[in-house]
Amino acid sequence: MSLASVLAFLGLALLALGWFWPRGLGLGAWLYLGAALADALSKGVFSGPAQPALVLGGLLALRGEALALRPKLSSLRRYLLALALVLGLFALKALPHPRGELPLFLTLFHAGAFLVAYLALAVGVGAGVMCALQDLRLRAHPERALGAPPLWSLRRLERGYLRVGYGAATLGLGSGMAWAFSYFGSPLSLDPKEVSAFLGWLLFTLYFLLEDRLRGRVRAGLLLLAYALLLFAFLGAPFLGSRHPSRLPP
Template sequence: MSPANLLALGGVVVLALGLFWPRVLHLGALLYLGAALADALAKGVFSGPAQPALLLGGLLALRGESLLQRPWLAPLRRYLLLLALLLGFFALKALSHPGGAHPLSLSLLHGGAFLVAYLALAVGVGAGVMCALQDLRLRRSPEKAVRSAPLWSLRRLERGYLRVGYLAATLGLGSGMAWAWGYFGSPLALDPKELSAFLGWLSLTFYFLLEERLRGLSRAGLLLLAYALLLFAFLGAPFLGSRHPSRLPF
């Protein structure tokens, strides 16, 4: 992996952390800008679409961080962060991707990260769905919600486990893209396993961005959709002709 690839990949992971800890947005922006500079030094200024994407994504992340002192503009900050993340993935797609074997540590990181993600999201999604249904009961029939688990307890479980699962999934997806550079020749291939994992991660990202506005069935539905896509990447995609190295032998 070239320095530009490593910096861009690090920027995507750090900006994903920025969903929960906005103070790290400046670090993600600096990684984006560093990746653009490294690519410019290696190939020339604006020699491809990756450099403008990284530059724009870094500036959007910096602008998003500048809105931290204005809590009423939190939706705008999250929107800018989503754009920066998508631009980062586009840049990773546009950068050159030298092939070659990857070290065992990368495979262990990739598999371990997704193992943690599946375990944490299983608890977080379950608690989140229960929380959404309990909230719906409290709004419609408060007397029926008395015997159910307290809303604050479910919410605490949901937040803790979903954050761990999302960050682990981001790390697994990023390391998987590094793996795909050598295996597919591109970090984002139209492979069932990789595509469903990316869509599951994107659904979780939308959930955190829209968390304050989601209620009831829409909240539970988005959570279940995200986890179903990630489970499909693990259990269903190998049967659809996935070229991923972990495909089943039958």
């Protein structure tokens, strides 16, 4: 991987942590800008689409960091962060990716990150679905509140585990893109494993973006669909002729 690709990948990981750690936006933004500078020094200024995407993503992330102390504009901050993440993924696709052997530590990091993600998201999604459905039930029958688990307890479980799981999934997805750099020459392709994992991550990103507006069955359905896509990447894609090394033999 080139220096620009490494910086862009690290910036993407820090921006993903920015959903819960505001300082991650600033650090990720500067890594984006550093990646754009490294690419410009090696290939020329604005010699490809990756540089404008990294510059724009970095500036959007810096603006989002400036809004961290203004709670009333939290929706705008999340929107800017989501745009910066998408621009970073596009830049990783556009940056040069020479083939080569994949280091063992990256393989172990990738597998470990997704293991943590699956475990944490299983708890977080379960608590989130219970919280959303229980909120619906208690709105219709408030008298049942005494015999039901407290909503604040479920919400605390949901937030804590979803944050850990989303961060781990982002690191796993990013390291998987680096894996694809080496094995296939492209970080993203129409492979069932890659597509399902990426769509699951996008839906979790959408969930955090719209978290304050989602209620009831829509909230529960979005969580379940996102986790189902990640599970399909693990359990279903190996049967569909995936190019991933974990595919099952025919």
